[in-house]
Amino acid sequence: MGKGFVLGIVVGILLLVGCVYLYFSWGMAPVATSAKPMPFERKLAKTGLQAYLDKLPHPQPLVPADEPNLIAGAKVYKEQCATCHGLPGEPKSVVSKGMFPAPPELFHGIGVTDDEPWETYWKVENGIRMTGMPGFKGQLSEKEIWQVTMLVKNADKITEAVKKELLAGNSTPMAMAMDDMGSAPAKGTKPAKQTKPTKK
Numbered sequence: 762m763g764k765g766f767v768l769g770i771v772v773g774i775l776l777l778v779g780c781v782y783l784y785f786s787w788g789m790a791p792v793a794t795s796a797k798p799m800p801f802e803r804k805l806a807k808t809g810l811q812a813y814l815d816k817l818p819h820p821q822p823l824v825p826a827d828e829p830n831l832i833a834g835a836k837v838y839k840e841q842c843a844t845c846h847g848l849p850g851e852p853k854s855v856v857s858k859g860m861f862p863a864p865p866e867l868f869h870g871i872g873v874t875d876d877e878p879w880e881t882y883w884k885v886e887n888g889i890r891m892t893g894m895p896g897f898k899g900q901l902s903e904k905e906i907w908q909v910t911m912l913v914k915n916a917d918k919i920t921e922a923v924k925k926e927l928l929a930g931n932s933t934p935m936a937m938a939m940d941d942m943g944s945a946p947a948k949g950t951k952p953a954k955q956t957k958p959t960k961k
């Protein structure tokens with residue numbers, strides 16, 4: 762192995778790093794949610810996530826998938842997840858249509874019914890970096906995360922009572938945003954106008 766060979770490798774690596782740098786610094790990398798994905802973006806992200814998850818312990822669910830737990834999960838879901846992941850029989854929300862990567866619809870098609878519960882639990886607890894999927898650690902209790910996990914795991918076989926809970930009340934993104942601010946107009950009604958303007 763001569764000096765030339767080593768030099769060749771070093772130059773090759775520097776060229777590669779340089780090209781990647783230029784790709785970003787010349788503004789060629791996609792930044793808008795509507796832009797085309799970067800080459801291999803999805804593949805690399807999925808492979809990285811899966812390889813990481815495989816190294817983790819795989820805990821058993823803390824709660825069974827019975828009706829009380831699924832109803833509790835439905836309460837969490839409609840408040841925290843529906844804006845992005847949708848509801849059974851409802852059209853996709855405006856928010857979810859503007860996201861990249863798009864949040865999968867968890868009550869349409871397979872959703873995550875084919876994933877192991879520990880995997881979904883981990884994703885809900887920790888979020889998925891640079892995707893818009895939030896981590897709920899510290900915001901939802903362990904039990905609540907398991908309940909919502911069991912709900913989406915069984916999304917294809919929920920009972921009428923669970924479905925009713927999911928669809929009851931304010932689940933439109935706007936109503937939910939209003940709800941977060943402390944005033945929740947009933948679904949279908951216009952938000953009340955501010956009657957008393959604050960005087961100085």
Ligand code: HEC
Pocket residue numbers: 837838841842843844845846860861862863864865872873881884885889892893894895897909910913
């Ligand atoms: C602000 C939008 C948003 C909210 C709110 C949100 N998610 Fe997500 N979620 C996403 C996005 C985007 C992805 C896709 C990530 C990806 O492509 O890797 C995702 C992915 C997931 C996945 C993995 C899906 C798969 O196919 O592997 C699960 C499970 C999930 N979310 C469950 C939930 C639950 C449960 C909640 C509520 C407690 C929730 N999410 C709240 C945006 C959101």
